[in-house]
Every structure is written in C-alpha cells, then in structure tokens.
Amino acid sequence: MIERDRQLRNLTYRRFVELGRAPSLAELAGELGIEPDDLAASWRRLHDEHALVLDPDGEIRMAAPFSAVLTPYGVRAAGRSWFANCAWDAFGVCAALGTDGEISSACPDCGEPIEIAFREGRADPDEHVVHLLVPAARWWDDIAFT
Amino acid sequence: MERWLGGREPGATISAGKTCELAISWWSDRLDPDWRPRPSDESQAILDRLGLVGEFWRLP
Numbered sequence: 001m002i003e004r005d006r007q008l009r010n011l012t013y014r015r016f017v018e019l020g021r022a023p024s025l026a027e028l029a030g031e032l033g034i035e036p037d038d039l040a041a042s043w044r045r046l047h048d049e050h051a052l053v054l055d056p057d058g059e060i061r062m063a064a065p066f067s068a069v070l071t072p073y074g075v076r077a078a079g080r081s082w083f084a085n086c087a088w089d090a091f092g093v094c095a096a097l098g099t100d101g102e103i104s105s106a107c108p109d110c111g112e113p114i115e116i117a118f119r120e121g122r123a124d125p126d127e128h129v130v131h132l133l134v135p136a137a138r139w140w141d142d143i144a145f146t
Numbered sequence: 147m148e149r150w151l152g153g154r155e156p157g158a159t160i161s162a163g164k165t166c167e168l169a170i171s172w173w174s175d176r177l178d179p180d181w182r183p184r185p186s187d188e189s190q191a192i193l194d195r196l197g198l199v200g201e202f203w204r205l206p
Contacts, residue, residue, distance in 0.1 A: 006183075010181055017177060049183065065169070088168060089169070091169030092169040092173030092176075095169045095170045096176040096177050109147075109150035122166060123162040128162040130161075131147060131158070135204075136203050137204055140206075
C-alpha cells in the first residue's frame with residue numbers, strides 16, 4: 001500500500017467517525033485541499049486492496065466495520081447511531097470505537113427483534129448464534145453479500 | 147437454521163460470544179492513527195487462535 005493511500009485511508013476513517021457517516025468524495029477532497037480525481041484514484045486503489053469498499057459511483061460503501069448505508073445491523077455507541085455490515089461488524093463497531101454499545105437487529109429467519117449489548121468486550125446476552133454463509137476464501141468475491 | 151438456509155450450502159455457525167471475540171481481535175485497530183494493512187497470515191493467525199479452523203476459515 002502506498003504511504004499516501006494509507007494516510008488518506010486513515011483520514012477517511014477518522015472523518016467517518018467524526019461525522020457519524022461516510023464523507024463524500026467531494027467533501028473530503030475539499031477539506032483536504034486536494035483534487036477530487038486524486039482522492040478518487042486513492043480510494044480506488046484502497047478498494048482494490050480491500051481497505052475500503054466503494055459503491056458504483058465511487059463513494060464510500062463500507063469502511064469496515066462501519067457501513068455507509070442502512071443495514072439490518074444497527075449499533076448505538078459513543079453517543080451516535082451507526083450501521084454495521086453484518087453481525088460480526090456490529091460488534092466490530094464497538095471494538096473499533098473502544099466502547100460499550102447496543103446492537104439492534106432481527107433474526108433473518110423469523111424476524112424476531114434481537115437486542116444485544118456489547119459490554120466490556122462481551123455479548124450480553126450470549127444466547128444468539130451467527131451463521132456465516134460464505135467461506136473465508138471467498139469473502140471478497142462479493143463483500144456486500146458476505 | 148435449515149429453514150433459513152433454504153437448501154443453500156451451510157457455512158459456519160458461531161456463538162454471539164465467539165463473534166464478539168472475533169470482532170475484538172479483527173477490528174480493534176481500525177481507527178488507530180498508525181493503522182497499517184494486516185498481512186493475511188496475521189489474519190489467519192487470529193482465526194486459528196480463536197479456534198476457527200478448518201477449510202471454511204482458510205483465507206486465500
């Protein structure tokens with residue numbers, strides 16, 4: 001990874017957390033005083049290296065574990081509401097922020113609401129299970145589906 | 147689980163507690179100011195250490 005790309009990746013993540021949402025390409029380029037095309041090229045390389053996930057328009061779709069779009073995995077942590085990409089990432093939002101949190105989701109089979117707290121690194125309650133459908137070797141074949 | 151799978155090939159089922167452990171090991175560094183990409187062998191080591199072993203958990 002190019003050092004400049006690594007720095008821009010870290011700035012993108014930092015801005016995501018400061019804003020509580022994904023920064024747009026134009027917004028972040030403006031704040032950094034760089035050409036949007038330069039940032040777009042950096043984000044594209046980061047996407048190709050699995051450090052970010054872009055949508056078809058070249059905007060942030062995922063800064064894992066954070067999701068830039070509404071998902072069935074809501075997280076309340078650090079005084080904000082977030083969306084995670086999956087159940088694993090929902091705990092990951094709390095882990096990345098280094099704080100406790102509350103996760104709201106629903107059973108993908110029956111639709112029953114699920115509320116789980118992340119407290120001091122533990123799930124409460126711990127009675128639920130998570131099913132990962134896609135093997136690790138194919139996680140990045142279609143990361144949105146994974 | 148079978149009903150939800152609806153004929154799809156099953157993957158891996160882990161407890162919420164194990165998912166929590168995995169999330170902490172996998173994601174805790176994501177906002178570090180000095181974050182660097184994690185080499186694949188280190189990611190695999192995380193899975194192995196948590197007992198997530200076998201073909202399903204084998205990274206490319």
